[in-house]
Amino acid sequence: MTAQMLVQLPLLVAAGWLLFHAMPARVLARVDRWNHCGIAGLVLATVVSIFWMLPRSLDAATSHPLMAAAKYLSVPLLIGLPFAVSWPRMGFVVRGVFLVEFVATFFRLGWLYLISPIRLCNNYALNDQQRLGGYMLAIGGGLLVWLMAKLLWGRFESPSNTDLTPAPVPQQ
Amino acid sequence: MTVLRTSLASAVFLLAGGAALAAATDGFQAFTTETARRVAVRRSPVELPAVALESQSGARFTLADLRGKWLLVDFIYTRCPTFCAVLGGDFAQLERQLAGPIAQGRVQLLSISFDPTRDPPAQLAAYLGRFRSRDQGWQAARPLTADGLQSVTAEFGITVIPDRLGGYTHNAAIHLVDPEGRLVDIFDLGDVDRIRETVLRSLGR
Numbered sequence: 001m002t003a004q005m006l007v008q009l010p011l012l013v014a015a016g017w018l019l020f021h022a023m024p025a026r027v028l029a030r031v032d033r034w035n036h037c038g039i040a041g042l043v044l045a046t047v048v049s050i051f052w053m054l055p056r057s058l059d060a061a062t063s064h065p066l067m068a069a070a071k072y073l074s075v076p077l078l079i080g081l082p083f084a085v086s087w088p089r090m091g092f093v094v095r096g097v098f099l100v101e102f103v104a105t106f107f108r109l110g111w112l113y114l115i116s117p118i119r120l121c122n123n124y125a126l127n128d129q130q131r132l133g134g135y136m137l138a139i140g141g142g143l144l145v146w147l148m149a150k151l152l153w154g155r156f157e158s159p160s161n162t163d164l165t166p167a168p169v170p171q172q
Numbered sequence: 173m174t175v176l177r178t179s180l181a182s183a184v185f186l187l188a189g190g191a192a193l194a195a196a197t198d199g200f201q202a203f204t205t206e207t208a209r210r211v212a213v214r215r216s217p218v219e220l221p222a223v224a225l226e227s228q229s230g231a232r233f234t235l236a237d238l239r240g241k242w243l244l245v246d247f248i249y250t251r252c253p254t255f256c257a258v259l260g261g262d263f264a265q266l267e268r269q270l271a272g273p274i275a276q277g278r279v280q281l282l283s284i285s286f287d288p289t290r291d292p293p294a295q296l297a298a299y300l301g302r303f304r305s306r307d308q309g310w311q312a313a314r315p316l317t318a319d320g321l322q323s324v325t326a327e328f329g330i331t332v333i334p335d336r337l338g339g340y341t342h343n344a345a346i347h348l349v350d351p352e353g354r355l356v357d358i359f360d361l362g363d364v365d366r367i368r369e370t371v372l373r374s375l376g377r
């Protein structure tokens with residue numbers, strides 16, 4: 001359970017992120033027209049992440065080969081790739097909301113795994129679940145410290161395009 | 173236009189995602205596999221395979237031979253220090269509380285071992301003895317073949333994972349099988365009152 005959630009899933013997301021660098025510029029330019037401030041991509045990545053956060057989905061991906069295949073395809077293509085495409089487009093506020101929510105998710109899930117007296121996955125033992133909970137709290141804490149440090153002492157460059165300026169009003 | 177298109181794309185992702193999540197959780201009821209199998213059997217009962225079993229007295233029978241009675245079934249291994257002891261305690265209580273219908277041959281309790289090689293009849297008898305079972309309405313049994321074990325755990329939805337101490341982690345629950353041999357309901361361990369009420373209500377129908 002720990003290996004699946006803290007090693008395998010992040011690696012699959014990273015694979016999608018790497019795929020972004022192999023995308024032709026023409027395709028990315030077309031996607032941009034549908035992805036103002038990276039919002040659409042963030043929504044897609046978030047919705048698919050929620051699906052793979054269901055204990056039931058992870059259980060099924062361990063028990064059923066079809067679900068495993070769905071995981072290996074959807075996590076890079078529908079989480080890693082859209083997120084990589086969208087991150088450079090996101091403004092300060094969107095990034096901030098995402099990061100705080102990301103940290104909060106580690107705390108929420110970590111706490112749930114740590115205190116739940118029942119097993120959330122039939123494929124994993126309770127001590128595995130509790131160990132994962134502990135790790136997730138630690139990671140959430142680490143991310144929070146990093147975020148605070150960045151806020152206090154970090155430098156913020158604005159996004160590479162002009163998304164923060166209002167869109168030009170079309171002439172009648 | 174970019175803003176409009178982005179809103180449209182986001183709305184489509186949200187709707188499709190919401191629909192996928194609803195489908196994946198049986199309408200936001202079942203977030204874990206354990207809840208999912210309970211929701212599933214209540215909606216459509218599962219026909220059980222006629223698996224060959226050997227009881228604590230060495231008698232051989234199949235699940236199909238028990239048709240005509242309401243069955244309460246749990247899955248155990250006799251060396252189990254945790255859940256199976258609780259399940260056994262529940263079954264001991266149910267055996268006493270349902271003594272009437274059991275004596276009439278309308279209800280039977282059955283503990284199936286998922287560790288047949290280390291649970292021969294003598295071990296099964298010792299397991300029942302630990303709960304002072306009166307050995308009439310409560311039988312313990314082991315599947316006779318590996319295929320039988322595989323099919324019975326698969327149909328009931330039992331996942332067994334070996335731990336590193338020679339024991340097993342397994343989902344523990346009490347299963348209700350109707351006289352037609354179909355799995356119709358699954359209860360939490362410890363839920364003795366509700367199980368008794370459900371069985372009595374089913375008998376009254």
